[in-house]
């Protein structure tokens with residue numbers, strides 16, 4: 328393949344030129360940016376050329392056509408592979424200018440593919456392994472969507488993954504889950520080049536990946552990743568399989584760079600002018616940097632334009648649906664909520680103020696979900712093996728099984744990171760609103776995917792229960808301390824810690840309506856008294872913080888509290904006022920939303936001129952911006968302990984007496 332094509336058939340040499348166009352753009356863009364990863368795109372150019380020209384169902388003129396195949400570059404460092412493909416096949420927003428501006432501020436061609444930057448980038452990748460897991464979520468969403476709209480949904484999810492992706496632990500969670508559910512339209516092309524950054528992969532890994540995937544219920548093959556016929560045969564075979572497929576594509580990293588190929592030296596550094604000149608010779612690519620000869624460009628464009636026929640055929644099939652089916656499909660894709668939900672939630676809130684249940688907020692979440700899941704048909708619940716603790720399942724939700732994808736509840740198994748990345752994939756695919764649960768302390772296991780939900784602006788809802796020492800006997804391994812603060816520090820995540828059943832309903836409502844922001848609902852294991860006794864139609868939690876209880880006499884003290892500690896604040900308020908100290912209580916269900924309110928609302932809510940105490944059974948980190956350096960904090964900056972919840976609150980001095988003392992100290 329390295330020669331000019333003199334000894335190869337005309338069609339083979341045309342193919343080589345197409346693949347070399349990717350190689351040239353990749354090495355030239357990396358060289359121009361003076362940073363980037365040429366090795367992977369050059370190594371996988373042949374595989375990608377076969378995939379895009381022979382299999383991938385896509386239409387650059389309708390990039391978001393719902394039944395397109397999804398392509399995920401899990402090895403996101405090879406971003407120039409994707410950008411080259413999008414440019415060559417004719418995606419309008421991937422101009423040559425963008426390629427030339429690779430890795431520059433404001434370009435669509437960021438260092439790693441970023442969702443939302445350009446059409447055809449189906450997900451943000453770069454954190455290795457996560458793209459694969461996200462793709463599993465897309466493949467799951469396809470099966471679920473096909474179970475609902477069988478005449479118009481039938482697409483594949485293709486992934487290019489590297490050695491790094493397969494070394495990452497999440498590859499196990501994701502592949503195991505995909506194997507269990509038999510997601511047969513998922514096809515992973517593994518860039519089996521035996522090189523990663525530190526050198527040969529055998530420095531660190533000697534897994535038999537094929538046996539591993541085989542054991543996880545996958546179909547596996549090995550091919551020469553530079554042999555177009557072998558690549559074509561393997562993908563065709565994978566499409567026939569009734570299991571997810573892994574194709575090990577034996578490749579040479581940096582293929583075409585004569586002195587550097589096959590070494591870790593081409594992984595993540597420009598080839599350099601000299602080596603690029605030699606590669607041009609080696610690849611028989613005499614053209615100037617960024618110049619693609621018209622004949623080769625036309626061949627690539629033809630690959631792009633042939634998708635238009637397929638997308639039009641799909642549109643015809645869609646038009647043939649009944650009006651109801653059409654609108655159901657469109658509504659599911661739009662992610663809009665039915666208007667009936669608003670009234671139902673108001674009626675529910677009203678009922679709560681009358682009944683005043685003392686539910687744990689995890690129970691309140693389930694009750695809110697009872698309403699939500701009845702009105703919103705696209706919510707997909709789930710839990711990482713804690714369904715009975717997270718209370719994420721409602722009676723409306725049947726399980727998703729390998730035999731039946733029409734259900735709405737996913738048993739993710741003990742795979743928190745996998746679950747979270749899979750939910751990202753489902754949200755990106757569109758058609759569903761995923762939520763999933765585990766213990767709050769295990770947000771740490773899910774965190775890299777929560778971060779991508781936030782970066783990609785995806786509405787994924789994390790139902791994180793057992794949110795403090797209030798969970799009691801399970802002890803410090805299970806008791807979150809720093810988690811609220813660390814999640815609040817993450818951009819574009821709303822972290823909710825509701826105080827009672829009313830706030831829980833309100834927080835759920837905000838989470839559902841935040842189409843571009845993921846939410847973490849931090850919920851108690853223990854019962855919480857209702858603190859919102861007066862019905863109001865306004866969603867007070869949407870402001871992030873609000874005065875829950877005004878002072879009955881001139882306010883000298885403001886108590887700020889969240890979740891289970893709001894009740895403690897109200898007790899302290901009573902005690903302080905009994906001593907003639909006017910005290911107000913501010914409930915803070917979501918600091919992120921509060922920080923977004925007007926300065927005047929924030930100042931007014933924080934109670935200018937009053938002394939301040941914040942109460943939260945968690946780390947004090949971050950609270951000083953509300954209470955100042957003088958304010959007092961009642962919480963815990965150490966790990967918890969194993970004991971009944973009541974004993975722990977006393978032991979750690981998170982009591983109304985402690986709050987009273989903290990307030991008086993400042994007066």
Ligand SMILES: Cc1ncc(C[n+]2csc(CCOP(=O)(O)OP(=O)(O)O)c2C)c(N)n1
Pocket residue numbers: 366367402404405453454455456488489490491492495518520522523524580594
């Ligand atoms: C989670 C994560 N850890 C580390 C990195 C940094 N990193 C980027 S590429 C890479 C090596 C990947 O090797 P491989 O997948 O074989 O890619 P190749 O060198 O073959 O292109 C590493 C460690 C990352 N991007 N993500």
Ligand SMILES: [Mg+2]
Pocket residue numbers: 489490491518519520521522523
């Ligand atoms: Mg590699």
